[in-house]
Amino acid sequence: MNNSNTGDWNTGDSNTGDWNTGDSNTGDSNTGYSNTGYWNTGDRNTGGRNTGDLNTGDRNTGDWNTGDWNTGDSNTGYLNTTEPSTIRIFNKECNISRDDLDNMFPDYFFFDLTEWIPANAMTDKEKEEFDTYKTTGGYLRSHEYQEAFRKSWDNTTQEDREKTLKLPNWDNDLFEEISGIDVEKELKASSVKEFSMDEVAKALGIDVKDLKIKKD
Numbered sequence: 001m002n003n004s005n006t007g008d009w010n011t012g013d014s015n016t017g018d019w020n021t022g023d024s025n026t027g028d029s030n031t032g033y034s035n036t037g038y039w040n041t042g043d044r045n046t047g048g049r050n051t052g053d054l055n056t057g058d059r060n061t062g063d064w065n066t067g068d069w070n071t072g073d074s075n076t077g078y079l080n081t082t083e084p085s086t087i088r089i090f091n092k093e094c095n096i097s098r099d100d101l102d103n104m105f106p107d108y109f110f111f112d113l114t115e116w117i118p119a120n121a122m123t124d125k126e127k128e129e130f131d132t133y134k135t136t137g138g139y140l141r142s143h144e145y146q147e148a149f150r151k152s153w154d155n156t157t158q159e160d161r162e163k164t165l166k167l168p169n170w171d172n173d174l175f176e177e178i179s180g181i182d183v184e185k186e187l188k189a190s191s192v193k194e195f196s197m198d199e200v201a202k203a204l205g206i207d208v209k210d211l212k213i214k215k216d
Contacts, residue, residue, distance in 0.1 A: 090169040111152035146180035
């Protein structure tokens with residue numbers, strides 16, 4: 001058993017389930033990485049019994065499926081062997097291939113719902129609730145979906161945030177419903193520049209001493 005595991009019979013790190021051979025799994029019997037389901041042999045699955053990657057359904061052997069029993073990729077239904085020709089973004093169809101999606105989404109979209117917190121970064125309350133940190137050296141902190149989205153948004157670059165507006169079928173209201181972030185409002189607020197008194201005086205062509213400030 002390696003470090004940072006809270007379950008048993010793990011050969012990877014930071015697992016909270018049992019019988020995992022990868023890292024950062026919260027379910028059981030996974031051989032991949034960052035799975036929250038069970039019996040997955042791929043990576044970043046939230047469903048169970050998947051042999052592909054990034055599935056949220058069960059028993060898929062393809063990738064990016066949200067339904068069950070698919071051997072194709074990117075399906076939201078059941079028992080499909082091919083990849084659909086169109087993709088829905090913001091509840092509307094658009095003719096975009098899977099290859100086009102690779103660099104379409106901003107970096108902050110790829111966040112984790114769990115975060116390994118070492119013992120020296122845990123709060124006193126967390127240490128009381130998760131006393132297993134004494135043997136594991138920390139614990140796996142879970143974030144609510146919109147909380148994780150917000151944290152990732154706050155930690156990315158302005159350029160990466162602005163990339164959001166270029167998404168096909170962009171819909172600010174739908175995105176806010178999903179992520180809790182009003183992108184257009186926050187980008188507009190961040191674009192407002194504050195000028196110093198010297199900059200204002202220079203723009204007006206006068207001495208800064210001649211500026212009169214009105215007090216409320």
